[in-house]
Amino acid sequence: MNTLPNGVHHIPGALDQDAQEALLEAIRAMVSEAPLFVPTMPRTGKPMSVRMTNCGPLGWLTDKEGGYRYQATHPETGRPWPAIPPALLAVWEKFAGYPHPPEACLVNYYDHTAKMGLHQDRDEREFAAPVVSVSLGDACLFRVGGRSRSGKTVSFRLESGDVVVLGGEGRMSFHGVDRIYPGSSTLLRNGGRINLTLRRVNPPNPG
Incomplete structure (x- = not known):
């Protein structure tokens, strides 16, 4: 078994099937208010x-x-x-080890061809807080x-149902998604993977 970098934690099966299905329903409701869009790279405008x-x-x-x-x-609407669903806030409270709530949750949808190159999550001002991510749907190679x-x-x-935490020494670890394993989960009707990434952006106000 590979040893993960210090501060990087993988919690397999953190969410059972019922919890995954309930969270997916909450995400669908949220996406109806804030539709998915295609982000593009700075300077080049290349779509991700x-x-x-x-x-x-x-x-x-x-x-x-x-x-x-x-x-x-939202850049289009x-x-x-929308508010972060309570089920996701509960995941943060259980695994973050940080006393303040997240301010953002990124919702990334990967189809069977999608990837994510190695990168750091460094656009935040509060690096004492971890990044907590939840996987739903098809498996991926992380x-x-x-x-x-x-x-x-x-x-x-x-x-599907796994949680990864990047905190402490691992907060600034480079990470990415090399591939999706199509058909490895039946959670999403049309296949693919949803990654939910909870982040604290700003330091808490003094006092």
Whole structure:
């Protein structure tokens, strides 16, 4: 078994089937308010292979004009993001080990061809808080390394219901998704994978 970098934790089967189905229903309701869109790379405008949306007070996005950033409104509808579902807040409270709530939850949908290159989650101001992610649907091959893009990486399979936490020394670990395993889950009617990534963006107010 591969040893994960310090601060990186994989919790297999953190959500059972009933919990996964209930969370999926909450996400579907949220997506009806904040539709999925295709993020694009800064400068080049090249579309990413995932479709995404957000929930919470803030949402992460990227486009050619504004680059990587957080903002309080959906880029297409102009409306505030929906609230983070209580079931996701419960996941944060159970696994984050951090006393303040998340401010953003990224919702990434991967079809069977989608990938995510190695990257760091570094657009936040509060790095004392971990990044907590939940996998739903088809399994993926997840890769994680250290604080250097060129450093050694470890790959392992993430199944529906698994949780990954990047915290402490692992908060700035490079990570990515190398492939999706089509047909490995029946949770999503049309297949694919949903990744839910909970983040704290800003330090808590003093006092």
